[in-house]
Amino acid sequence: MGNSRHYKRRRTKRKRRTCTQKVAFRSELAAMRVGARYGQDWYRCPYCHAWHLTSKNSQPGALHG
Secondary structure (H helix, E strand, O other): HHHHHHHHHHHHHHHHHHHHHHOOOHHHHHHHHHHHHOOOEEEOOOOOOEEEOOOOOOOOOOOOO
């Protein structure tokens, strides 16, 4: 296995682990409400397909989809 492939697998594994440590919202509306309350943005997770809040804020709702 090449180094780049190995690096990509480790990076994906790390991102999935981060995903499991975050609160998962079943609906975008629930994530929006909590995100608006705390000034955080929300996004749809490509791994678990739930909605998470970001640790950094851009513009609320800019990353959703």
